[in-house]
Amino acid sequence: MVAVTRPGEERRAPAAATPAVDARQPDAPPASGPRDVLTVFLDHAKVIRLPERTQTVIVGNPFIADVTVQRNGILVVTGKAYGATNLIALDAQGLLLAESMVSVQAPLEDSVVVVQRGLDRESYSCTPDCQPSLRLGDSEGHFGAVGGQATQRAGFATQAR
Structure with missing residues (x-):
C-alpha cells in the first residue's frame, strides 16, 4: 500500500485502530455497497478530481496503478500493469471520503x-x-x-x- 499526500504536506497514515468509516459521522459513505470503477488503459493516464478535504490518497497495489497528486484536488492515475486495485481518499482525521476500484485494461488501439x-x-x-x-x-x-x-x-x- 502506498500513501500519497498533497504537495508540501507531510505524509500521514491513519492510525491502525481508527476505523475507516466513523458510523457517527452522518455524511460518511457506507462501509459496504457498490464502489465506483475507474477504468484506465495500460500506459495511459487519467485525471480525476479528489473529494473536498482529501489529505491522503492510498493505492492498494502500486504495481497495477500509480497516482500523482496535483494542485487543487487533481489526481493523475496511471495504468502500470493489467489488473484491478483500489483507490482510497482519507481526510486529515483518517476518515474515509471515497473508495473506488481501479481497473487497468488493454488500450483500444486498432494500430x-x-x-x-x-x-x-x-x-x-x-x-x-x-x-x-x-x-x-x-x-x-x-x-x-x-x-x-x-x-x-x-x-x-x-x-x-
Whole structure:
C-alpha cells in the first residue's frame, strides 16, 4: 500500500485502530455497497478530481496503478500493469471520503499488430509504419530486446554532450 499526500504536506497514515468509516459521522459513505470503477488503459493516464478535504490518497497495489497528486484536488492515475486495485481518499482525521476500484485494461488501439509464433508473442505498433512495441505478455526475448533498445536510446537522449 502506498500513501500519497498533497504537495508540501507531510505524509500521514491513519492510525491502525481508527476505523475507516466513523458510523457517527452522518455524511460518511457506507462501509459496504457498490464502489465506483475507474477504468484506465495500460500506459495511459487519467485525471480525476479528489473529494473536498482529501489529505491522503492510498493505492492498494502500486504495481497495477500509480497516482500523482496535483494542485487543487487533481489526481493523475496511471495504468502500470493489467489488473484491478483500489483507490482510497482519507481526510486529515483518517476518515474515509471515497473508495473506488481501479481497473487497468488493454488500450483500444486498432494500430497494434500481434504476431504469435507458437507460444511466443511479439507486438508491433503500426502508426503508420510497423515498429516493435513493448506490451505486457510479449515473449521474453522480444520484450527484452525491444526494452533494451528503448532504454539505450533514452540513455543516449539524456547524456550530456
